[in-house]
Amino acid sequence: MARIGVQAMMLKNEFEADGAFTTLKRLNELGFNVVEISQISMSEANVGEIDRARAELGMEIAALSAALETPVGTPGDSLMNDFDKIVADCMRLVCRLVRMGMMPLWAMASKRALLDFCSRSNEMAARLAEHGIALYYHNHHIEFAKYDGEFILDIIRESAPLLKFELDVHWIHRGGKDPVTVLKDYAGLVDLVHLKDYRIGQLPRTPTSSSRQVISRPSGRHSKEWFSSRRSGKAISTFSRSSIKACPAGRNICSSSRTTSTVAIPLTASPLPVTTSSRSATALSSEGPNPTAI
Numbered sequence: 001m002a003r004i005g006v007q008a009m010m011l012k013n014e015f016e017a018d019g020a021f022t023t024l025k026r027l028n029e030l031g032f033n034v035v036e037i038s039q040i041s042m043s044e045a046n047v048g049e050i051d052r053a054r055a056e057l058g059m060e061i062a063a064l065s066a067a068l069e070t071p072v073g074t075p076g077d078s079l080m081n082d083f084d085k086i087v088a089d090c091m092r093l094v095c096r097l098v099r100m101g102m103m104p105l106w107a108m109a110s111k112r113a114l115l116d117f118c119s120r121s122n123e124m125a126a127r128l129a130e131h132g133i134a135l136y137y138h139n140h141h142i143e144f145a146k147y148d149g150e151f152i153l154d155i156i157r158e159s160a161p162l163l164k165f166e167l168d169v170h171w172i173h174r175g176g177k178d179p180v181t182v183l184k185d186y187a188g189l190v191d192l193v194h195l196k197d198y199r200i201g202q203l204p205r206t207p208t209s210s211s212r213q214v215i216s217r218p219s220g221r222h223s224k225e226w227f228s229s230r231r232s233g234k235a236i237s238t239f240s241r242s243s244i245k246a247c248p249a250g251r252n253i254c255s256s257s258r259t260t261s262t263v264a265i266p267l268t269a270s271p272l273p274v275t276t277s278s279r280s281a282t283a284l285s286s287e288g289p290n291p292t293a294i
Contacts, residue, residue, distance in 0.1 A: 005034025005062060007194075015040050020049035028057045036192075038065040038101060042077055042089055051092055063097040063136070063166075063192060064089060068104060068120060079124045079135075087131050098128060099136040099166050099192060111147040111155075118159035125162035136192055138166040144175030153182075157189065166192035 006027055008015065014023045024035065040046060042064070053059040069080040077086055079100075086098060100121070107117035125135040137160075143153035156163065167190050169179035183190060 005036065005060070006032050007036050007038060008040050009038040012039050015046070020046045021053050024050065024053035024059050025057060028053070028059060033058055034060045034062050036063045036065075036099075037061060038099075039076075041075065042085075047089055047092065054093060061093040061095040063099050064093070064095050065099055065101055068100055068117065068124065079128075080120075083124075083127065087128070087133065090131070090133050096133050097136060097192065098133055099138050101138050102140055103137075103142075108142060114147070114152060114155060115159055118156055118163075121156075122160040122162050125160065125164075129162065134164055134191070135162070136164045136166045138192075138194070139168055139175075140171045141175035144172070144177055157186070164192075165190050166194065168194035168196075170194065170196045 011023055011027075014026075018026075020040070027033075027035070037050065050059075050061065054061060064086065065076075066082070066086050067076055067078045070076050070078040077089075079086065079098075090096060090098065103114075103117050107113050121135070121137065128135050137156060139153055143156070144151055146152070147155060157165075165186055167179075167183060167186060169183075171194075172179045172182050183193070
């Protein structure tokens, strides 16, 4: 049976203002008991409060997030620099899934750089596996650019065989591919799915390079033909036949067969049954090969 949870990134302001435990408690009171941790400081204080929410409220930590590496002065844990801490956080929070939100910018520069990223990621996946932890890669639309006629996403699959995937249907669609087809193609490698909709907003009267036209929307409200009931039904069927463990996402509604699905909601909302979707939305940049990491 599908369950609904929350992508914590969409509530990072609340985490900062009110603290992790208070924020998770409010989510729990709304009926959401699963969370994917992303873009939340994994300080000792925050990890302690998340652990308290797990112990006292029954919150399940579906996945933690980490970059392969972070530039000097950039916040957030990285597998290259904080490996032991990431493993310790997973053990403390009873979480066995770590996801990378996107590849480093340098890995987008060339095929050689991409293959270097794949090699390093595969090495980290092997090291995490020694602790019973799986490593996942979350896609954007850049992965549907090609090198030598091959999609970047497929190159990652071939060149980092120990890496699994958190596929994001919003970004797959924006990359020009059919999400259901890609999910089927990656069957057996996908335990996490981001499922969300989008619409094309109106251009301003004087468009600029920073104008935002692509607006994230809750699933089925209102954009693409992919989210017709017929297509969504195929997606749900695809998930049900797979080994998907969780569908964590931001401002999305998801479905899964084994563990959870995730939606970001305003904390002032009324309690929602598991069949409803979020009513919130966020603007995303439509520019360039450097998408916002969602």
